[in-house]
Amino acid sequence: MHEPTISFSIHEDKENEMKQTLTTVYDALREKGYNPINQIVGYILSEDPTYITTHNNARSLIRRIDRDELLQALVKAYLND
Template sequence: MYDKTMTFTVPDDKELEMHRILTEVYDALKQKGYNPISQIVGYILSEDPTYITTHNNARSLIRKIDRDELLQAMVKSYLAD
């Protein structure tokens, strides 16, 4: 049934947009006094938007990012030579 490996790719322009959005969300969380890394991780794991502040439209922005694409970009960045 599932005998072939699936491939998954994210275009570079999509990665740049995700980076821009994450940076804005990070800044908004920091401005409101939250631990941005913990809040973003909570959102990624649960997809619960209440982890993200509405300050500077951050909650709406982060919902524009596909979590699968974000995780792929993060793993790629972490493992890049």
Template sequence: MQEPTMIFSIKDDKEKEMKKILLAVYDALKEKGYNPVNQIVGYLLSEDPTYITTHNNARSLIRKIDRDELLHTLVRSYLNE
């Protein structure tokens, strides 16, 4: 009996990677005593990397994410689409 073919989705992998990075950045900001949500929103609105701490390499990590793609993903997630 053959097993069904698995569908590979690059989109799902990208979203998982974005979430992993965003959680790591969130944790780094929280560890340094910042309000992570405010700092991430500031970064997303301005694209100024100084909103993100260098602690635990968070600034380098967040710059690996395409900002527009992240915003699309966040809005889609918020609207449950």
């Protein structure tokens, strides 16, 4: 008897990792009293890391994400909802 093949998607894993990172950054910004949406948008538009707090290593985390990939994932999520 053959077992079904499990498919593996690197793209899906990358999007999940981006979502987890963005959630961590969002939470860190909120904890420090910032408006997380405004700060993240400012970072995406300018690529200026000072929009993101260093609290909970958020600045370092968000800089690991490719902005083009992040924008693609955000547009995809927005249109799929």
